[in-house]
Amino acid sequence: MSVDSAIQRGLHVMAKPIGPICNLDCHYCYYLHKEELYPGGERWRMPDETLAAYIRQFIDAQPPTAEEITFAWQGGEPTLLGLEFFRHVVKIQQEFRPAGTRIVNTLQTNGILLDDAWCEFFAAEKFLVGLSIDGPAELHNEFRVDRKRQGPFSAVMSALKKLKQHRVEFNILTVVHRGNGDHGERVYTYLRDNGVEFLQFIPLVEKRGVGRHGEPRGVSRGDGDRQWDDRVSSRSVRPAQFGRFLTSVFDEWIKRDVGRVFVQIFDEALAAWSGLEPSLCVFRKRCGRALAMEHNGDLYSCDHFVEPAYRLGNIHELPIVQLANLPQQQDFGNAKETTLPQYCRACSVRFACNGECPKNRFIETPDGESGLNYLCAGYKLFFQHIDPVMKQMAEEVRRGRPAANVMQQLRQARRTNQPAGNVASSLPSAAASSPGQRTPSRQSPGRNDPCPCGSGRKAKKCCYAR
Ligand code: SF4
Ligand code: SF4
Numbered sequence: 037m038s039v040d041s042a043i044q045r046g047l048h049v050m051a052k053p054i055g056p057i058c059n060l061d062c063h064y065c066y067y068l069h070k071e072e073l074y075p076g077g078e079r080w081r082m083p084d085e086t087l088a089a090y091i092r093q094f095i096d097a098q099p100p101t102a103e104e105i106t107f108a109w110q111g112g113e114p115t116l117l118g119l120e121f122f123r124h125v126v127k128i129q130q131e132f133r134p135a136g137t138r139i140v141n142t143l144q145t146n147g148i149l150l151d152d153a154w155c156e157f158f159a160a161e162k163f164l165v166g167l168s169i170d171g172p173a174e175l176h177n178e179f180r181v182d183r184k185r186q187g188p189f190s191a192v193m194s195a196l197k198k199l200k201q202h203r204v205e206f207n208i209l210t211v212v213h214r215g216n217g218d219h220g221e222r223v224y225t226y227l228r229d230n231g232v233e234f235l236q237f238i239p240l241v242e243k244r245g246v247g248r249h250g251e252p253r254g255v256s257r258g259d260g261d262r263q264w265d266d267r268v269s270s271r272s273v274r275p276a277q278f279g280r281f282l283t284s285v286f287d288e289w290i291k292r293d294v295g296r297v298f299v300q301i302f303d304e305a306l307a308a309w310s311g312l313e314p315s316l317c318v319f320r321k322r323c324g325r326a327l328a329m330e331h332n333g334d335l336y337s338c339d340h341f342v343e344p345a346y347r348l349g350n351i352h353e354l355p356i357v358q359l360a361n362l363p364q365q366q367d368f369g370n371a372k373e374t375t376l377p378q379y380c381r382a383c384s385v386r387f388a389c390n391g392e393c394p395k396n397r398f399i400e401t402p403d404g405e406s407g408l409n410y411l412c413a414g415y416k417l418f419f420q421h422i423d424p425v426m427k428q429m430a431e432e433v434r435r436g437r438p439a440a441n442v443m444q445q446l447r448q449a450r451r452t453n454q455p456a457g458n459v460a461s462s463l464p465s466a467a468a469s470s471p472g473q474r475t476p477s478r479q480s481p482g483r484n485d486p487c488p489c490g491s492g493r494k495a496k497k498c499c500y501a502r
Contacts, residue, residue, distance in 0.1 A: 043357055043358065043361045044360075044361055045097055045098055045099045045100075045357060046097075046098060046099050046102070046325070047097055047098075047325045047326070047327060047356075047357075047360050048106070048108065048325060048326040048327070049090075049094055049107075049108065049326075049327050049328065049329050049335075049356065050108045050110050050326070050327070050328045050329070050339045051082075051090065051107065051108060051109055051110065051328075051329045052110060052111055052112060052328065052329065052330050052331055053081070053082040053087070053109060053111075053114055053117055053121070053331055054080050054081060054082070054111050054112045054113065054114055054116050054117050054331060055074065055080040055111070055112055055330060055331040056080075056111065056112045057080045057111065057112040057113070057116060058111055058112045058113040058116070058146070059113050059116060059146070059148050059149070073330075073342070073343075073344070074330075074332070080112070080331055081117065081121075081331060082117075082331040082332070083332075084124075086331070086332060086333045086351070086352070087124070087125065087128065088128050089333065089351055089352060090329065090333065090351060090356075091107070091125070091128045091129055091132055092132050093351055093355045093356040093357070094107065094356055095129075095132050095133070095134065095137075096355065096356075096357060097355070097356045097357035097360065100134075102137060103136070103137060103138060104137070104138045104139075104140055105133075105137055105138070105139050105140070106139075106140045106141070106142060107125075107129070107139065107140070107141050107142070108141075108142045108143075108144075109122075109125075109141065109142065109143045109144070110143075110144045110339075111144070113145060113146055113148070113149075114143055114144070114145065115143075115145050115148075115149040115150065115154065116149070119153060119154060119157055122141075122143075122157065122161075123157070125141070126141070126161050129141075140162070140164065141161065141162075141163045141164070142163070142164045142165075142166060143158075143163055143164075143165055143166065144165075144166040144168070144209065145165060145166070145167060145168070145195075146167075146168050146180075146188065146192065147167050147168070147169075147188075147191060147192040147194075147195030147196070148188055148191045148192070148195070150194075150195040150198055150199070151198065152198065152202070154198075155198045155199055155201070155202035155204050156202060158199075158202070158204040159202045159203055159204045162205070163204065163205070164205045164206070164207070165199060165204055165205070165206040165207075166206070166207055166208075166209050166236075167192065167195060167196060167199065167206055167207075167208055167209070168180070168192070168208075168209050168210075168211070169192055169193075169196070169208050169209075169210060169227065170210050170211050170213070170215075170216055170223070171210065171216045171219060171222065171223035171226060171227075172222070172223075172226045173189040173190075175215060175216040175219060175222075175223065176188075176189045176192065177189050178213070178215040178216070179211075179213060179215065179271055193230075196208075196230065196231075196232075200231055206234070207232075207234035207235065207236060208227055208232045208234065208235050208236070209235075209236045209238060210223060210227070210235065210236065210237050210238070211238050211239075211240050212237050212238065212239050212240060212273050212278055212281050213240040213271050213272065213273050214240075214270065214271055214272060214273055214274065214277070215271070216281075217273040217274065217277040217278060217280075217281050218277060218280070218281070219281075220280065220281035220282065220283070220284035220285045221284040221285065221287070221288045223281075223285075224284075224285040224288055224289070224299075225288060228293065228297055232297075233296065233297055233298060234297075234298045234300075235297070235298070235299045235300065236299075236300040236301075237281070237282065237285070237299070237300070237301060239273050239278045239396075239411055239414075240271060240272050240273050241268060241272050241273070241395075241396045241410055241411065242268055242269040242271060242272050243267060243268060243269075243398060244266070244267060244268060244269060260276070261274045261275060261276040261277060261413070262274065264399050264410055267398060267399065267410065268410065273411075273414075274414075275410060275411050275412060275413040275414040276413045276414050276417055277414065278411055278414035278415075278418075279411075279413060279414030279415065279416070279417030279418045279421075280414075280417065281414075282301065282414070282418040283417065283418055283421045283422070285299065286299075286302065286418070286421070286422055286425075289302065290425055290442065290443060290446060291443065291446075292443060294429075294439055294440040294442060294443050295438055295439065295440030296440075300316065302422075304316050304319050304388075305388055305419065305422060305426055306426060306429055306430060306433070306439065308387055308388035308426075309388070309423075309426040309427060309429070309430040310430040310433055310434070311430075314388070314390075317338075317393075318392050318393040319388065319389060319390055319392065320372075320390060321372065321373045321390050322369045322370055322372050322373050323338070323368075323369050323372045323393075323394075324337065324338075324365055324366065324368045324369020324370070324372070325360070325369065326338060326339070327339075327348070327356075327359075327360060327365075328341075328342050329351070329356075330342065332350070333350045333351040333352050334347055334349075334350050335347070335348045335349060335350065335351060335356060335359045335360075336348065337364075337365055337368045338368070340393065340395045341368075341395070346368070348360070348362055348364065348365055349362075371394065372390070372391070372394050373390075375394065375397070375407055376390075376391045376407070377391075377401050377405045377406070377407045377408050378401070378405060379401035379402070379403070379405060379408060380408070380409075380412075383416070384420070385415065385416060385419035385420060385423075388419050389409075389415045389416075389419060391408075391409055392409045392411060392415060393409075396409045396410045396411055397409045397410070398410060399412070425442060425446070428442050428445060429442050
């Protein structure tokens with residue numbers, strides 16, 4: 037089918053070749069209940085003709101100048117499909133691969149099934165594997181369980197060991213929830229000391245009634261970080277708790293890990309402080325170029341909106357590139373910017389945050405406007421905290437020097453004039469390195485000072501409540 041030349045190419049699709057089927061039953065999984073979308077004894081396996089159509093269409097949906105095309109496989113648990121399925125994937129990709137183009141595969145797994153055969157395959161085919169680990173045993177097993185309610189920690193650590201043994205490229209995805217949310221430094225150092233070099237932290241935000249397992253009802257609204265408890269599940273990370281998690285990881289990271297351990301949100305922040313648009317959809321002004329595809333070829337606006345209202349169509353009816361350019365999808369992506377509350381528009385860290393993901397925008401601003409992100413207080417806390425260091429890093433990069441230089445500068449600053457306390461705030465200002473950006477405050481507030489999140493309450497009654 038010919039494609040209109042005005043159509044925009046270049047998009048990302050998270051493919052679900054086994055739908056929501058998984059060998060774990062994690063309390064917080066937002067995808068398991070998608071079984072309800074396809075009732076009636078659905079066969080949860082992408083048929084060969086859908087797989088071939090998807091691979092061909094996805095390659096066709098990339099710009100002709102693309103040197104690398106990345107396929108993302110997720111679930112459910114994609115390894116339940118077996119190794120042969122992915123051998124077949126690689127074979128079809130090679131058939132359709134345009135000359136001079138490199139195909140990359142990423143696969144997100146809970147690690148339960150990873151053995152030597154899987155890891156040899158990943159290494160040989162250069163898969164980038166995402167492994168889910170939420171921290172040391174008791175933190176990992178808190179909400180991640182199998183159907184017998186057993187924690188899978190030992191299996192995931194064995195998977196980590198095998199990935200390292202076989203030199204598979206991998207990163208760790210950590211869900212930050214209420215159970216591990218007060219242990220940022222511990223989670224980070226645990227993973228780092230186990231040889232992890234690439235990390236992503238994903239905040240758990242479940243609007244009430246969305247999770248699979250029941251959670252207590254009738255939580256009254258309190259002050260500060262508990263203010264929105266009645267809107268979310270009891271597992272969800274609290275806003276400032278998430279901010280504190282990230283700041284504690286950041287403070288540990290800048291002591292000795294810059295340039296050798298890579299934390300996705302820190303990379304995104306450095307891009308923002310360098311005047312670039314972040315690459316992750318949640319921090320960009322607009323979104324809508326990261327779609328999700330179910331096992332039967334149904335294409336949805338986003339992995340977080342796999343719902344009937346956001347079904348764009350099926351790839352057997354219309355090619356992916358056309359579905360992704362439908363007006364409804366363009367509206368979906370533009371809405372991220374057009375629905376931003378005034379409070380965000382005036383925010384000093386908007387350039388880095390951009391109101392984060394619309395799925396989390398369900399609270400009100402201090403002046404009562406709806407559509408503020410539930411995590412706002414946490415993001416403000418975090419982005420304001422890292423501001424001085426980020427300015428310095430961006431300046432190093434601008435001068436063609438490694439961002440890691442900042443560690444030495446911090447050590448010097450601490451030796452000369454800063455006895456203790458907040459590591460990030462011990463760095464002298466990198467003045468005028470970010471023209472046009474308002475400078476957020478650099479110090480944690482006193483307990484009786486106004487909270488930096490802008491709520492109008494005292495810090496001790498708000499984000500710094502203990
Ligand atoms: S809705 Fe959220 S996760 Fe989905 S594309 Fe937009 S920003 Fe990304
Ligand atoms: S920190 Fe809060 S106010 Fe600022 S852009 Fe993000 S969500 Fe909006």
